[in-house]
Amino acid sequence: MMRTDWRDHDWQLIHTAPQSPTLHMALDDVLTHEVGAGRRAPTLRIWEWAAPAVVIGRFQSLRNEVDGEAARRHGIEVVRRVSGGGAMFIEPGNTITYSIYAPQSLVKGLSFQEAYAFFDAWVLEALGELGIKAWYQPLNDITSEGGKIAGAAQVHRGGAVLHHVTMAYDIDAAKMLDVLRIGREKLSDKGTVSAAKRVDPLRSQTGLPREAVIERMIATFRRLHGLNDGSLRADELVQAEALALTKFSSPTWIGDVA
Amino acid sequence: MHGEYKMPGGKLVVIDLTVRDGRLAGVQLSGDFFLEPDSALDTINRALEGQSEHADEAALAASVRDALAADVMMYGLSPEAVAVAVRRALHREPAA
Numbered sequence: 001m002m003r004t005d006w007r008d009h010d011w012q013l014i015h016t017a018p019q020s021p022t023l024h025m026a027l028d029d030v031l032t033h034e035v036g037a038g039r040r041a042p043t044l045r046i047w048e049w050a051a052p053a054v055v056i057g058r059f060q061s062l063r064n065e066v067d068g069e070a071a072r073r074h075g076i077e078v079v080r081r082v083s084g085g086g087a088m089f090i091e092p093g094n095t096i097t098y099s100i101y102a103p104q105s106l107v108k109g110l111s112f113q114e115a116y117a118f119f120d121a122w123v124l125e126a127l128g129e130l131g132i133k134a135w136y137q138p139l140n141d142i143t144s145e146g147g148k149i150a151g152a153a154q155v156h157r158g159g160a161v162l163h164h165v166t167m168a169y170d171i172d173a174a175k176m177l178d179v180l181r182i183g184r185e186k187l188s189d190k191g192t193v194s195a196a197k198r199v200d201p202l203r204s205q206t207g208l209p210r211e212a213v214i215e216r217m218i219a220t221f222r223r224l225h226g227l228n229d230g231s232l233r234a235d236e237l238v239q240a241e242a243l244a245l246t247k248f249s250s251p252t253w254i255g256d257v258a
Numbered sequence: 259m260h261g262e263y264k265m266p267g268g269k270l271v272v273i274d275l276t277v278r279d280g281r282l283a284g285v286q287l288s289g290d291f292f293l294e295p296d297s298a299l300d301t302i303n304r305a306l307e308g309q310s311e312h313a314d315e316a317a318l319a320a321s322v323r324d325a326l327a328a329d330v331m332m333y334g335l336s337p338e339a340v341a342v343a344v345r346r347a348l349h350r351e352p353a354a
Contacts, residue, residue, distance in 0.1 A: 017297035061288035112333045
């Protein structure tokens with residue numbers, strides 16, 4: 001397998017109406033598989049959220065990470081994603097989330113650390129155009145002088161790699177800290193004890209509406225790597241809806257690491 | 259019993275376990291690390307199950323490493339970090 005370049009691929013954009021948290025989890029599963037099987041061209045998917053959610057990483061303990069009672073009180077659904085990494089607190093309009101479904105050839109020979117930075121180089125460029133000096137902080141964060149902006153996670157399936165990222169556009173820090181249990185040990189090498197202060201969202205840094213930030217990001221990806229407007233195939237959506245119901249909504253999956 | 263370790267340059271590694279007859283039982287590894295394939299999580303839990311509560315870090319790390327297939331990918335996680343989290347869990351006073 002030869003290493004490929006972004007421009008060797010016919011990148012497709014998927015940006016649809018808001019979808020449920022479990023459907024988002026399932027779409028990542030299905031689309032990674034489709035790209036790996038060669039049935040779908042490499043794809044950038046921008047997520048729109050239909051409901052608030054806490055998305056925990058594949059290996060996080062449900063009870064250690066989430067205050068279930070607080071989540072219920074705030075009407076927040078808890079879901080588990082297919083990739084490792086940390087918990088994300090999502091409210092519609094408050095985050096910018098995207099997935100890149102790529103052939104593994106794109107990062108062939110790169111270390112994990114290099115592959116994470118590689119997949120988000122276009123985002124650093126877009127943020128720079130918006131006046132934000134941002135950089136990659138290993139292992140998997142995009143950060144700025146003001147604080148953390150985003151967290152990334154990758155998972156490899158067959159011939160494909162999924163790289164997905166959640167960026168903080170705005171944040172209700174009090175609600176987040178009510179729902180997520182963020183331990184001291186986790187913050188021990190972050191240089192601050194305040195979890196809320198760790199995140200500096202894009203809204204305060206750009207002064208732009210969320211949609212404008214997304215537009216800029218899409219334009220930058222298109223300019224650097226090429227990007228055609230695409231859509232979900234009907235059979236992909238059917239498959240994802242089935243998985244959302246059977247797997248990603250099931251207590252067995254959500255509580256897989258209790 | 260519960261132990262946490264933030265691996266330097268890595269991710270949070272968490273161990274929950276109990277001790278029965280001097281041996282580790284009900285071991286559960288969790289955290290915000292990256293591990294593939296995801297079935298390796300159970301492999302690590304099983305490798306720790308039944309270890310002596312007096313096993314040192316080197317022995318615990320070796321048992322984890324030996325249980326993992328060569329193609330397992332770890333990012334922000336290592337057998338040594340798992341061993342530290344286990345020892346931290348064991349050093350806690352058991353709940354009265």
